[in-house]
Amino acid sequence: MRKELLVLLTLLGLLAASLAQLGFFDLARLERGARNLLEFSRGMVPPDLGILPLAGRALLETLQMAFVGTTLGFLLALPLGILGTRILFPRTVVVPARLLMAGIRTIPSLLWAVLLVIVVGLGPLAGTLALAAYTVGYLGKLYAEFFDGVDPEVIEAVRGAGASRLHLARFVLWPESANSVLSQLLFMFEYNIRVSSILGFVGAGGIGFYMYVYVNSLEYQRLATLLALIFLLVLGMDLASAWLRRRYLLRT
Amino acid sequence: MDHPATVRCEDLWFSYPGQSPVLRGISLQVPEGAFWAIFGPSGAGKTTLMKCLAGLLRPQRGQIALLGHAVNGNGLPGWLRLKVGYIPQQLGLVRGLTALENVLLGSLGRNGGLGSILGAFPKDEVERAREYLALLGIGQKAREKAYRLSGGERQRVAIARTLLQGPRIIFADEFVSDLDLPRATQILTTLRELGQRQRLTFVMNLHEVEVTHQVADQALVLKAGCLVHQGPARELSTADLLAILQ
Ligand SMILES: Nc1ncnc2c1ncn2[C@@H]1O[C@H](COP(=O)(O)OP(=O)(O)OP(=O)(O)O)[C@@H](O)[C@H]1O
Numbered sequence: 140m141r142k143e144l145l146v147l148l149t150l151l152g153l154l155a156a157s158l159a160q161l162g163f164f165d166l167a168r169l170e171r172g173a174r175n176l177l178e179f180s181r182g183m184v185p186p187d188l189g190i191l192p193l194a195g196r197a198l199l200e201t202l203q204m205a206f207v208g209t210t211l212g213f214l215l216a217l218p219l220g221i222l223g224t225r226i227l228f229p230r231t232v233v234v235p236a237r238l239l240m241a242g243i244r245t246i247p248s249l250l251w252a253v254l255l256v257i258v259v260g261l262g263p264l265a266g267t268l269a270l271a272a273y274t275v276g277y278l279g280k281l282y283a284e285f286f287d288g289v290d291p292e293v294i295e296a297v298r299g300a301g302a303s304r305l306h307l308a309r310f311v312l313w314p315e316s317a318n319s320v321l322s323q324l325l326f327m328f329e330y331n332i333r334v335s336s337i338l339g340f341v342g343a344g345g346i347g348f349y350m351y352v353y354v355n356s357l358e359y360q361r362l363a364t365l366l367a368l369i370f371l372l373v374l375g376m377d378l379a380s381a382w383l384r385r386r387y388l389l390r391t
Numbered sequence: 392m393d394h395p396a397t398v399r400c401e402d403l404w405f406s407y408p409g410q411s412p413v414l415r416g417i418s419l420q421v422p423e424g425a426f427w428a429i430f431g432p433s434g435a436g437k438t439t440l441m442k443c444l445a446g447l448l449r450p451q452r453g454q455i456a457l458l459g460h461a462v463n464g465n466g467l468p469g470w471l472r473l474k475v476g477y478i479p480q481q482l483g484l485v486r487g488l489t490a491l492e493n494v495l496l497g498s499l500g501r502n503g504g505l506g507s508i509l510g511a512f513p514k515d516e517v518e519r520a521r522e523y524l525a526l527l528g529i530g531q532k533a534r535e536k537a538y539r540l541s542g543g544e545r546q547r548v549a550i551a552r553t554l555l556q557g558p559r560i561i562f563a564d565e566f567v568s569d570l571d572l573p574r575a576t577q578i579l580t581t582l583r584e585l586g587q588r589q590r591l592t593f594v595m596n597l598h599e600v601e602v603t604h605q606v607a608d609q610a611l612v613l614k615a616g617c618l619v620h621q622g623p624a625r626e627l628s629t630a631d632l633l634a635i636l637q
């Protein structure tokens with residue numbers, strides 16, 4: 140009992156110290172912040188609907204980036220995930236495949252975007268490739284885990300009938316884990332939509348570019364329109380994916 | 392010339408890593424076309440013996456030969472693997488595929504091309520798969536997903552898959568345990584007839600003595616990793632089995 144109290148007190152102490160260091164106890168600054176926030180919010184109404192055509196196009200581009208990036212990433216994640224499956228391949232294949240995916244995953248999408256802007260130049264191509272890269276690293280690892288969870292006895296039985304590794308992937312790994320695989324794909328798409336709306340901050344295409352411009356030029360009414368659009372997109376996507384999940388993925 | 396032994400093993404010893412031996416010096420010779428039943432209490436090592444004989448586990452000591460070919464423990468060579476059918480205790484069906492698709496998996500060793508990857512199997516394979524399902528009395532369930540089948544139906548799908556593979560030897564680990572007695576007898580009789588026509592050799596693990604009287608020729612009893620009885624199946628009664636296991 141006394142030990143737990145000690146742990147709790149230590150944690151509280153750490154929290155307080157961190158808060159102080161991060162500026163949470165600087166009351167004058169907090170008050171200034173609150174006033175600014177109010178002003179900022181007031182500056183956002185009414186939203187400037189005049190930019191709707193422009194914003195609509197940018198939003199479509201964002202959606203396309205997420206769609207293409209997720210698809211490309213998925214198409215690469217599937218074979219890489221299979222190569223990372225321990226019950227199918229020897230260590231000499233599994234370890235490099237998993238290391239590659241871990242390496243890709245270490246770099247967050249935004250950093251991928253920065254790197255790819257340097258490589259392929261400004262614009263949505265860089266952003267799309269960034270999304271695809273992160274998707275490969277993330278989905279590939281998850282898929283390898285799913286595939287490894289497949290009952291080895293099923294693999295053994297089908298392999299005994301003379302199936303090749305490709306057969307096993309197609310006829311055992313896929314049907315046994317398709318639900319989880321597709322469910323995670325959907326999740327990844329939702330995630331990529333959120334991410335792709337910010338990649339424009341580093342010049343990698345999509346609606347984020349305009350957000351960046353309007354923030355810097357203090358055009359908050361226009362910014363408000365963008366934020367509302369993104370909100371609607373994310374909301375729509377959430378509803379759509381919830382429906383898809385209910386309709387197709389919950390049946391077992 | 393007398394029948395060559397299809398399955399032969401000599402002084403087989405096996406233990407799982409870090410445990411005492413599960414198989415202790417098993418020797419047996421199954422002639423071609425024979426139908427053998429292995430009995431034994433739970434944990435006696437029946438599944439382990441099956442897996443060793445089918446080349447799925449590597450025994451620490453002893454020799455195994457299948458169809459006259461020595462098995463060295465590194466798995467079976469491709470051609471021999473196709474000649475050996477193995478039905479695991481848990482059946483190893485793919486839950487998300489239909490009964491028919493599961494049976495067709497048995498033909499993958501012959502159909503390595505792009506068509507099979509896309510799920511398009513040759514017409515005659517599909518026909519034979521349907522015939523086997525019908526033979527086993529579940530022809531009407533061909534389009535049903537495996538996870539919606541009953542235990543007994545699943546067992547028959549697993550049998551059909553192994554039959555489609557076209558093996559010379561079938562090792563079956565308790566594959567009629569979920570069937571009622573009349574049904575089990577009927578299936579075993581069907582297999583027996585099929586086996587005699589195609590000169591198939593059957594080795595199976597069973598719990599119920601009654602089931603085998605009419606079909607099996609030899610009955611073996613495994614107890615704590617040792618073969619403690621071998622004789623004509625017809626002469627083994629439940630009482631005998633109990634006495635042996637005392
Ligand atoms: N993968 C394994 N690792 C370690 N020990 C195992 C493993 N499989 C089985 N055993 C042990 O080996 C012994 C024999 O198991 P086996 O599965 O061969 O028995 P069985 O005769 O088939 O039993 P049942 O009738 O219940 O299927 C048991 O004591 C079991 O605990």
Ligand SMILES: [Mg+2]
Pocket residue numbers: 437438439480564
């Ligand atoms: Mg067993």
